Amino acid sequence: MNLLPTAPVARVAPVNLLIVDDVPQNLVAMEALLRRDGVNLLLAQSGAQALELLLEHEVALALLDVHMPEIDGFSLAELMRGSQRSRDVPIIFLTASPNDPVRAFKGYESGAVDFLHKPVEPQVILSKVNVFIELYQQKQLLKARNEELERAIKLNETMTAVLTHDLRTPLSAILLCTDKLSFDLPEDSGAQQTLVHLETSTLRMARMVEQLLDFSRIRTGGLRLQLERCDAGKVVASVVEEAGRANPDANIHYEQYGDVRLHGDADRLGQIVSNLVGNAVVHGGKQGVQVQLDGTTAERVVLQVRNAGQIDPALMPRLFEPFKASFHASKGLGLGLYIADQFVAAHGGTLQARNEDDGVVFEACLPRRVA
Incomplete structure (x- = not known):
């Protein structure tokens, strides 16, 4: 019978995509194109709504329309870059304007990873979105594994500290018994040499235990100097x-x-x-x-x-x-x-x-x- 606890099965959380466009028909079209299992679409018709959604959700990718009233796409991107929560969100700008190198440069300067012109080919937008979804999932998986590894290391160091601390008591008892036996036995007996070997080995083990304790204190930040x-x-x-x-x-x-x-x-x-x-x-x-x-x-x-x-x-x-x-x-x-x-x-x-x-x-x- 296997009595060891099994590792919990990792659950993949839905990936949030933010789509911002002031034209409702464009939002409907993008929703129809990108909706699928495992993807949660966050739809906003203004920059203000987008900022509210960014405060509530962690987003894998933001698709921003450039031309919007009040807060346009470039201004929204700058606001996103100014927030700790959203500064690392990849941004793809969507625009209906003719190809303009100056505007494209401004978009990349605002933090965009891509700049697409409407009407966008469905396969083009799908392939780009899929890349960022996969990158986001890999990033989350790596983050989860790092956290699990840190917990395992901390648990291992804690167990080492506990075990080495508890080992000192029986080692002390062995040394005390060795000293007592050395007084009770004749000095020229063969048992005295055996006791010397026993004491030497016990002292060596005690030094190893102290080293493990010091190692655990150093790694867990528990080392304190008495100056x-x-x-x-x-x-x-x-x-x-x-x-x-x-x-x-x-x-x-x-x-x-x-x-x-x-x-x-x-x-x-x-x-x-x-x-x-x-x-x-x-x-x-x-x-x-x-x-x-x-x-x-x-x-x-x-x-x-x-x-x-x-x-x-x-x-x-x-x-x-x-x-x-x-x-x-x-x-x-x-x-x-x-x-x-x-x-x-x-x-x-x-x-x-x-x-x-x-x-x-x-x-x-x-x-x-x-x-």
């Missing part, structure tokens, strides 16, 4: 020390210059450093990672993270995109650099990467104060 005066040097030093403990084989060297105090969110700054240093450790940690924080200029603080290796030039334009193909797919979700870039941007700064002769450099420029 305060903070010492970026202490933040970076703490992250580098933590990365060194977690990766004892990596050679991480940290240098600091000048005044590195700034106005920012210390937790988000820590995540920026953690993601950049973590990325450098993965791709060149054994050859050495250099972290440098430069506060020698008055306007900004510059963080540089350097590691051995080179970034594929083909990947460089997509380096800060989410879920991109990464160098080591097993190391994460491909969100670390994206999140770092978004957090730097939220602080009003820029994050760039470049290849140099001796390795890869990621450089984050952070203003002293967030605008």
Whole structure:
């Protein structure tokens, strides 16, 4: 049995055509020619009536007679172009006057897509109307699909946020149980090594959950910075020390210059450093990672993270995109650099990467104060 909800069947709404002519016989003739299923004809004998209909209905095409009392076709077209609701409605002018290039130019200048002379061949007007009906229907279909896609994306991001939020509780329970078991078991037992692997995997999963939460906040506009005066040097030093403990084989060297105090969110700054240093450790940690924080200029603080290796030039334009193909797919979700870039941007700064002769450099420029 299929328990999944089925997609609703799309209903095609009638297409509205506006026909404006001060001669009733002409309206009757056009109505007889264009009436069919799926087409709703809006008939007006003056420009004022036409404007009232445009306020009530969305129109796919307007057929305007040029010669009308009070408001002629050209004036009506200009009024339509001045309204947000009707400015994009295609207009075909109909006139009984002889072919006059000056009048035709005025018609096109008023926003017409075509200029026809009466008597109009029925097949000519039918073919032109059919083209605009089809274009309008395709536009509406595309609009509906875009709205459906936006709803699906928003729902997916909401579900991701809910799921990742709920996953943190069992992960915390696993870590607590791991710590307790490590105290109860002898240090030289084989079970201790198993617990180490379990704790490492759980911490890695917890980092993925946090990345998904950050990703969801960024995409849904839920990211908020807790701005305060903070010492970026202490933040970076703490992250580098933590990365060194977690990766004892990596050679991480940290240098600091000048005044590195700034106005920012210390937790988000820590995540920026953690993601950049973590990325450098993965791709060149054994050859050495250099972290440098430069506060020698008055306007900004510059963080540089350097590691051995080179970034594929083909990947460089997509380096800060989410879920991109990464160098080591097993190391994460491909969100670390994206999140770092978004957090730097939220602080009003820029994050760039470049290849140099001796390795890869990621450089984050952070203003002293967030605008």
